[in-house]
Amino acid sequence: MRAVLQRVRRAKVVVTESTVGEIAHGWLVLLGVGPNDTQKAVDWLAEKVANLRAFDDANGKMNLSVQDVNGSVLVVSQFTLYGDCAKGRRPSFIGAAQPTVAETLYEAFVTALKLLGVPVATGRFGADMQVELVNDGPVTFVLDSPAQMEAQS
Structure with a gap:
């Protein structure tokens, strides 16, 4: 699995002019899903997102998790994270999981975050979405699950 985390002051997802998911701070x-991803990758990534200490403490140091700051997570599916632009002028998406597999693991990731006690909002899987955000920092991280990192080596 591959995830781009952006620390936000607020974010929302709009589908056909209706807000389908929205959070304040968090x-x-x-989220992109690869063809070899499993529940193990889901659990690893959910734990990492819930507990990554990248929010400022009282001294301005990145020392708190999203849970520590009573934040939320907005999860948006994005198969283009597995786009390969190395050859030609058009990206190839053969590195992304098939939609049925990806949707199952996307939903499992949302569930895993909720089980960890994190408030979660979502986009709509497979929809044409507009994502609005106010990046906080900016602070942005790219996370690959261990299986993804092994596949790249």
Whole structure:
């Protein structure tokens, strides 16, 4: 799995002019699923997102998790994170999981975050979405699950 985490002051997802997911302070997670991802990757990534200490403490140091600051997570599916632009002028998406697999693991990731006690909002899987955000910092991280990192080596 691959995720882009953006620390936000607020974020929302709009589908056909209707807001389908919205949060205040927390993480916007753009989530891509690879063809070899499993529940193990879901659990690893959910734990990492819930507990990554990248929010400022009283001294302005990145020392608190999204849970410590009573934040939320907005999860948006984004298969283009597996786009390969190395050859030609058009990206190839053969590195992304098939939609049925990706949707199942996307939903499992949302569930895993909720089970960890994190308030979660979502986009709509497979929809044409407009994502609005106010990046806080800016602070942005790219996370690859261990299986993804092994596949790249």
